[in-house]
Amino acid sequence: MERRGFIKKVGLGSTFLGLTGGMSFQAMGKESQTAPTFNMDFAPHFGMFRNHAPGRIIDELKFMADQGFRSLEDNGMLKRSVEEQEQIGKTLDQLGMRMGVFVIEGGDNWKTSLATGKQEFMDTFLKTCRESVEVAKRVNAKWMTVVPGYFDRNLPMGIQTANVIEAMKRGAEIFEPHGLTMVMEPLSDNPDLFLRHADQTFMICQAVDSPACKILYDIYHMQRNEGNLIANMEKCWDEIAYIQIGDNPGRKEPGTGEINFENVFKYIHDKGFKGVMGMEHGNAMPGKEGELALIEAYRKVDVKV
Known part of the structure; x- marks a missing residue:
């Protein structure tokens, strides 16, 4: 599932954020x-717990907190209204929760490519970086996801890599003074994407040489x-600032696929990782039962301290 489809399924409409009326959080039941x-x-x-808090994302955020979650991730934050962003930021603060990533999107970053070196793509990327600084202030975010876009079959890989490094340096110049960090994400959605492997991303981060990348x-x-x-996380550990979760196959919660999350999470915990781990996946089962099963799946693989 490509990220833009994922965002559409979550829903970005302001109708979710009604500040008056609707079902009160206290009335949701014993869950x-x-x-x-x-x-x-x-x-x-x-959207992950929409059945426990239908219609109001603020109620859903409160439900998350009451289930023991300490952070929120919202890929589409940049597209929300200022009012929504401010209300989400205020609620996170009241609940003592952190804000995880949102996606830096300039137009459709699945059809653009920083690897080409084209000025129009660079300009759009930098404009969106500056806008993202203001959004981050409203929700107290520290990390923003960056996807460089598509591979260009007409350019040597070295030239494309140099173009991406230059774009990341320019972006880092915007974010670093504010203590913010772009996190580049290698993806598997399709083979035409430029950034696909951890070691490739590690090399770019080393070249940019900034805490903001x-x-x-x-x-x-x-x-x-x-x-x-x-083993691959160990090789790249010094440049990893954010982690996302999803089992394979299926991109659902831990325990629905082949990954041994108990071992992976133990490794991450033993490394001293204190950052956010985004649950960027779907629910294996529908309805309230599926949402409760998802929570239980995370209880099972959470590290024991």
């Missing part, structure tokens, strides 16, 4: 009773593209 906090900082996204290591995508998860 809303406060549960133990997860030891790992797992971050659900809006790091790796988003998505376990689902990297299992599909290269496997050998723990």
Whole structure:
């Protein structure tokens, strides 16, 4: 599932954010009773618990907190209204939750490519970076996802890599003074994407040489593209700033596929990782039962401390 489709399914309409009326959080039933906090900082996204908080994303955010989650991830934050962003930021602060990534999107970043070196793509990317600084302030975000776009079959790989490095340097110049970090994500959605492997992303980060340019290591995508998860994370660990989760095949919660998440999470915890781990996947089962099963799946693989 490509990221733009994922965002559409989550839904970005302001109708989700009604600030008055609707079902109160307290009326949602016994499932809303406060549960133990997860030891790992797992971050659900809006829509993941829509059946427990129908119609209002703020109620859904409160439901997440009561289930023990400490962070939120929202790929489409940049497209939300200022009012929505401010209300989400205020609620996160009230709940003591962190904001995970949102996606830096300039137009359709699946049809553009920073690897080409074209000025029009660079200009759009930098404009969106500047806009993202203001959005990050509203929701107290620290990380923003960057996808360089498509591979160009007419240019040598070295030239394309140099073009991406230059774009990331320019982006880092915007984010670094604000203490913000772009996290580049290698993906498996289709073979025409430029950025596909952890070591490739590591090399670009090393060349940019900025705390504002790091790796988003998505376990689902990297299992599909290269496997050998723990060994490859170890090789790239110094540049990993953010982690996302999804089992393979299927891109659903841990325990629905082939990945041994208990071992992977133990490795991450033992490395001293204190960052956010985004739950960028779908629910294996529908309805409230599926949502509760998802929570239980994370209880099972959460590290024991």
